[in-house]
Amino acid sequence: MPVAITETEPRTAPRRRGWRERWLAFRNGTVASTAFQRWAAGFPLTRGIARRNTRALFDLCAGFVYAQVLFACVRLDLFRLLEAGPLAPDVIARRLDLPQERALTLLKAAAALDLLTRLPDGRFGLADLGAAMIGNPSIAAMVEHHTMLYADLADPVALLRERPERTRLSSYWPYAEDRAAVAPESVAAYSGLMAASQAMIAGDVLDALPLSDRSCLMDVGGGEGVFLAQAARRHPHLSLRLLDLPPVAERARARFESAGLGGRVTCHGGSFRDDALPQGADAVSLVRVVHDHDDIVIEPLLSAVHAALPPGGLLAIAEPMAGTPGAEPIGDAYFGFYLMAMGSGRPRTAAELSAMLTRAGFVDIRERPTRRPLLARLITAKRA
């Protein structure tokens, strides 16, 4: 069921501000006091909250360590080693070429993080999170990719203060650097990563996206075409178009040919910043594209999509969004800092996207719930 998009940003009613601020000042002063912290950690009615807060703050301090435990598991291919079943620590140590006590340190850390489980006989096997890594190999690719992100975030204050000309991530995503042309060799890495990780979201988005009454879908910034290939299989009546930078569109063309879909998809190489959009589609998708770009790029793009659609034409925006209930750190913290390091774009709330769509002339703007909104949410809009 589509749902109305409402403002999720906190609003403070001016009349209540004085009361709220006084309460916050009292609360913060109390929580900051070490005497109160000690008391609350012992008092039966506050003990649970105090322990949760201590743990939450500790987890924030330790996040990098936890991430590096996962990174070591990925680098050593530990999850695949355990796919066939649990193994004893000395066997694992030999297979990973690690000293026994170091292997045990890793195994115990991974078990503490719910990646592995330790059986009563001392062997280690996959737990839920480790098993999920096997089913989604693109998570491992993201974990490897994070070495670049963490290098850029080594001095977060410098990143916040200055806008560096170049970062590891801006070189990785060359279109973020606003270069006139993007070379074929510079798109292979990011296109491959996007094609792999698209597998995690295409199904969720297509489950929620009504396409049965459409005849032609154009995926703008469609990468290597993984999203369109899934759309093609679900909707045999649809004709399909993909627009991406020329070297990416070329990779998509090759992928469609080898999947036997060459006859159904037209690939256009061009830039949505500089070139007119191809005409003729009655549905357009922007999957993980809007958040990559600043408003100065997205506002004209939405107007161009509006102009390229016929009356009643459908636009779909799918991406992780800021302010997603239960996933706030993914939008505002992870993608906020990721995109800042990349030097282009920002995570937007559904309400912000909705306002941008209204300004571009779209109507009937609604959110269509997806299975895993933390990975991708979907907003559709129509040309009147």
Ligand SMILES: CC(C)=CCC/C(C)=C/CC/C(C)=C/C=C/C(C)=C/C=C/C=C(C)/C=C/C=C(C)/C=C/C=C(C)/C=C/CC(C)(C)O
């Ligand atoms: C079997 C029985 C009886 C009981 C089991 C109980 C049960 C129901 C357990 C649940 C088990 C289960 C189904 C677990 C599933 C877990 C899943 C699916 C986990 C998925 C995790 C996904 C992750 C961690 C995704 C990470 C994605 C990242 C880091 C994406 C980064 C994206 C980037 C950097 C994109 C860049 C593009 C740009 C530039 C911003 O546009």
Ligand SMILES: C[S@@+](CC[C@H](N)C(=O)[O-])C[C@H]1O[C@@H](n2cnc3c(N)ncnc32)[C@H](O)[C@@H]1O
């Ligand atoms: C983050 S990727 C998303 C790819 C794909 N939609 C997905 O979700 O897997 C953004 C895509 O937009 C493309 N792109 C960036 N700037 C572009 C431009 N000016 N014109 C056309 N495509 C562009 C990139 O080449 C890349 O394929």
